[in-house]
Amino acid sequence: MRHRNPVSLFPFLSVLLNTMGILSFLAITFLMISKAQSSAHERPRPVKVRWVGAPEYVQPVLVECRKDRLVIHSPQGKPVQFSLDALRREARLVKTLEAEGMRQLGRGADRFQLWLVLKSMIQNESAFDHSFTRQLQDIELDNIRWRRSQGKESYPILLVFSDGTETYDLAAYLLETTSRLKVGLEPMLEGWEIPYRNLSG
Numbered sequence: 001m002r003h004r005n006p007v008s009l010f011p012f013l014s015v016l017l018n019t020m021g022i023l024s025f026l027a028i029t030f031l032m033i034s035k036a037q038s039s040a041h042e043r044p045r046p047v048k049v050r051w052v053g054a055p056e057y058v059q060p061v062l063v064e065c066r067k068d069r070l071v072i073h074s075p076q077g078k079p080v081q082f083s084l085d086a087l088r089r090e091a092r093l094v095k096t097l098e099a100e101g102m103r104q105l106g107r108g109a110d111r112f113q114l115w116l117v118l119k120s121m122i123q124n125e126s127a128f129d130h131s132f133t134r135q136l137q138d139i140e141l142d143n144i145r146w147r148r149s150q151g152k153e154s155y156p157i158l159l160v161f162s163d164g165t166e167t168y169d170l171a172a173y174l175l176e177t178t179s180r181l182k183v184g185l186e187p188m189l190e191g192w193e194i195p196y197r198n199l200s201g
Helices: 010-041 084-105 111-124 132-148 165-178
Strands: 058-065 069-073 080-083 153-161 184-188
Touching (some): 058 165, 069 132, 069 165, 080 084, 111 165, 132 165
Parallel strands (some): 058 153
Antiparallel strands (some): 069 080
16 A cells, blocks of 8 residues: 655645735725726716705805815805814814803803803904804804894804814814804715805705
8 A cells, every 4th residue: 555645735825825915905906096096087076965854944054174174155155264273273262261251150150151151252352353253153143133033044064074073173162162053064075065156045
């Protein structure tokens, strides 16, 4: 009876698996590069933003949260931009005023009392002229006037792009601290553009 020596396939299989891995890696790399090149040549897709389910009298105020800026698009007037640095300064100032307001009110104060104190402080602080916070205050005052006259009411919808999370965090903090506005939130994909001319109605 003859004994056969076992044949090892280890070197062959090792080389085969390494080759397959390299080819897979190259295929995925080429696929990603071709998608990036084709998407760079594609035109941005316009997206019409609507607040579904809102009453007829509600007008959205679109607030774009981008990487380096925040842009407000109200139904009337031109878009207003605020840089990320301006929002950071504004948030620091609001935090300072918030601490001062809590000191004035004492321990038993609630959020509503603090909000009232902040409103008066912001109104008298010239550093808030032409700021995002002042824009929010104007929207709130307009809403009060519109309620009295049975007109329209405006509420912000934050359009958050993937690179605009810090801008969103600052805007959300300022909205929550300095206003009592109801806020909508809409995640946005890269390449989307909003046809602002369609939002006047």
